[in-house]
Amino acid sequence: MDGPVVACVPNFSEGVDESCVRAIVSAMRVDGVRLLDWSMDSDHNRSVITVAGPPAAILEAAIRAVGQAAKTIDLTKQTGVHPRIGAADVIPFVPVSQVSLDQCALLARQAGAEIWKRHGVPVYFYEAAAARPDRANLEDVRRGQFEELQKLVRQDAKRRPDVGGPDLHPTAGACAVGARKFLVAYNLYFDSTDVAIVRAIAKELRASSGGMKGVKALGVLAHGRAQLTMNITDLQATPVSAVYAQVLRLADRHKTEPVEAEVIGILPRMAFEQDSEWMRLLPEFDAATKVLENRLEAPQEWPED
Known part of the structure; x- marks a missing residue:
């Protein structure tokens, strides 16, 4: 691909219902975005999608995916062995070529603002996009998972989202949006x-x-x-x-x-x-x-x- 290329590797809290995951994948179909991989795991009850493309197109694809996940995944009924706080649990932006990690962090911040504005899902920023040092590690953001976090945001101001809230979305929870290197x-x-x-x-x-x-x-x-x-x-x-x-x-x-x-x-x-x-x-x-x-x-x- 010519020009700047960013990858996005969102993780969703659904690994059983293939029609649900296919709909999320399809929602990411934006001009210029390439679908590299998607997979489902029923025990973890989790799916992972990998896309890549120009920064603006990847930004739009990620925002649309969160909206589709919020419509179709209900965390009050979801269980699995993988920790999660949201229907669209993590949305990392990853530099591939002609893009820096700092630029991906800016992209993450833009995505977070739009996710809240369009879909009413609050956002925590993590890793290179973290707004606070105590949120650099995803494990710290996700501590307690959806069930505990929805109580803690009302009791402890330190656990409230960076964008939106303070309450979590009643069925879609919150979304951790970040920037990181490839893992x-x-x-x-x-x-x-x-x-x-x-x-x-x-x-x-x-x-x-x-x-x-x-x-x-x-x-x-x-x-x-x-x-x-x-x-x-x-x-x-x-x-x-x-x-x-x-x-x-x-x-x-x-x-x-x-x-x-x-x-x-x-x-x-x-x-x-x-x-x-x-x-x-x-x-x-x-x-x-x-x-x-x-x-x-x-x-x-x-x-x-």
């Missing part, structure tokens, strides 16, 4: 159903517990197996191969091992380590469709309306 969402499945083991591994891995820089990790039960779900957010400091090597060491201590893996969304080329041990656990990984730079040249077809 890898990498899940490992173990030969066990013992969630306590993967939670212990996650605690030692994640940066917030003194583990590896740029690693966020949770242990959950997904698809009938213990799953270590990770976001690796600083690929230069901590490549996925280094995280995987540490997982193996910790798993060996607990007398277990990972047997299968998945990448949610797509990888930037800098994270693509074709002959690495961690990638060999990915069943039928297709670089043509799962590597960002390749997908930009051959995007997915938009789903039919």
